[in-house]
Amino acid sequence: MSKCLITGGAGFIGSHLTELLLSQGHEVVILDNFSTGQQNNLAHVQDHPNLKMVTGSITDPILLSEAVLGVDVIYHLAAAVGVKIVADDPVRTIETNIYPTERLLRLAAQTGCRFFMASTSEVYGKNPKEKWNEEEDLHFGPTSKPRWAYGCSKAIDEFLALAHHKKYDLPVVIGRFFNVVGPRQVGNYGMVIPRFVDQALNGGPVVVYDDGQQVRCFAHVKEIVDCIATLTNSDAAVGNIFNIGSDQAISIEQLAREVIQRIDPSVKIEYVGYSDAYGKDFEDVRRRVPDVSRLEATIGKKPQMTLGQILDDIIEWKRSSS
Numbered sequence: 001m002s003k004c005l006i007t008g009g010a011g012f013i014g015s016h017l018t019e020l021l022l023s024q025g026h027e028v029v030i031l032d033n034f035s036t037g038q039q040n041n042l043a044h045v046q047d048h049p050n051l052k053m054v055t056g057s058i059t060d061p062i063l064l065s066e067a068v069l070g071v072d073v074i075y076h077l078a079a080a081v082g083v084k085i086v087a088d089d090p091v092r093t094i095e096t097n098i099y100p101t102e103r104l105l106r107l108a109a110q111t112g113c114r115f116f117m118a119s120t121s122e123v124y125g126k127n128p129k130e131k132w133n134e135e136e137d138l139h140f141g142p143t144s145k146p147r148w149a150y151g152c153s154k155a156i157d158e159f160l161a162l163a164h165h166k167k168y169d170l171p172v173v174i175g176r177f178f179n180v181v182g183p184r185q186v187g188n189y190g191m192v193i194p195r196f197v198d199q200a201l202n203g204g205p206v207v208v209y210d211d212g213q214q215v216r217c218f219a220h221v222k223e224i225v226d227c228i229a230t231l232t233n234s235d236a237a238v239g240n241i242f243n244i245g246s247d248q249a250i251s252i253e254q255l256a257r258e259v260i261q262r263i264d265p266s267v268k269i270e271y272v273g274y275s276d277a278y279g280k281d282f283e284d285v286r287r288r289v290p291d292v293s294r295l296e297a298t299i300g301k302k303p304q305m306t307l308g309q310i311l312d313d314i315i316e317w318k319r320s321s322s
Contacts (some may be wrong), residue, residue: 003027005071007058007104008078010037012185013118013177017075017225022048024229031067032078033057041184058100068107073114073232076104080150090149097153102160109168116232117161121178121245121288122151133291134176134241145283158241171238173231178245178290181310182221183317192252193218193311196259197318204267206260209277212253212269215287219246219303220310230299237298243290246303255307262311 004021008014009030014037021028027050030042034055045051056063058078068074078100080093101117108115124132125140125148138155140148158174165172179192187195199206227244231237250258253269260267274282296302 001025001027002072003029003070004073004075005029005031005067006075006077007031007067007100008037009075010034010039010041010053011077012037012041012182013180013221013225014075014077015041015184016182016221017077017228018042018051019045020225020229022050026050028052029054029067029071031056031058031063038184058104059096061103064100064103065107068104068111068113071111071113073116074104074108075116075118075228075232076101077118079118079154090146093149094153097150098156098160101157105160105164105170105172109164109170112168112170114232115161115164115170115172116228117157117172117174119154119158119174119176119241120151121176121243121290123155123158123176124285124288125151126285130287131247131289131291132243134243134294141283145281147278147281147283162239162241165239173234173237173239174241175228175231175244176241176290177224178243178288179216179218180221180224180245181218182314185221185314192216192255193259193314194318196256197263197311197315200259200263200267201315201318201322203264204260205270206256206267207270207272208253208256209272209274210284212251212256212271213286214252214284215249215289216252216255217246217249217289218255218307218310219244220305220313223303223305227295227299227301227303230301231295234299240294240298242295242298243292244295244303245290245292246305247290247292248307249287249289250307258307258311259315262315
């Protein structure tokens with residue numbers, strides 16, 4: 001069994017990955033500053049004998065050096081996340097996403113441990129294709145639009161990771177996440193499903209931005225962390241980038257209607273402009289659908305849960321935890 005470091009291990013995805021790795025018998029060290037992660041995400045495993053929690057920021061180079069000691073696998077999930085944080089504080093986004101990643105890669109190269117780096121579908125920018133594969137061109141908007149700071153910062157992270165693989169033979173795997181959802185996710189940072197569910201449970205209205213015809217795909221976090229762990233331990237995945245998500249597309253307006261139908265059909269939808277939600281400099285992507293054939297060919301699986309199953313699970317969790 002391996003000793004694993006998870007940066008951002010108290011976050012939404014990180015806590016589910018922690019749970020999975022502990023169930024597989026691994027030793028897990030979590031590094032998290034709890035700015036967006038939450039202690040109660042780990043409540044059911046906090047006393048596990050194979051779990052160690054370190055409170056601190058990945059921007060602290062000394063703490064980072066101490067955290068990697070004796071580690072066999074690094075899962076680098078910590079980042080500035082969520083559309084709202086990116087729009088409100090692009091400086092934080094850039095500083096959190098780039099410099100610590102470079103330090104962590106340098107430390108990993110000294111030991112040769114396996115390295116999974118969480119990236120994002122945001123790196124594709126405004127690519128106009130119906131479906132994106134991992135070799136697509138990146139189409140970012142102007143630097144005057146702070147939204148693109150996140151995608152650019154994660155693209156630089158990818159360049160850094162692949163460069164360390166090429167120069168130092170570091171066994172790196174990069175995963176680009178597409179709208180990962182499930183229990184423990186909160187809507188505070190712009191995540192759409194928990195926001196819709198909360199609004200519907202509170203009697204509405206469910207607030208849809210713009211005209212609601214933006215197209216997205218949603219995958220359950222349990223399936224995502226299974227893909228992460230499997231990819232990271234696959235020799236065939238080393239040195240490659242993978243889209244990780246569902247390829248079943250739905251409009252945001254239809255998503256709102258699906259949530260409402262499950263909670264209270266009398267709830268109304270309210271349409272709000274992007275400028276009112278995120279400011280006048282915000283720019284969105286109309287369609288974001290991944291090609292996950294590389295993922296499936298490499299590990300023999302891809303996220304399969306239907307949107308209905310995912311929504312039912314999230315609504316049940318929200319109701320039981322309220």
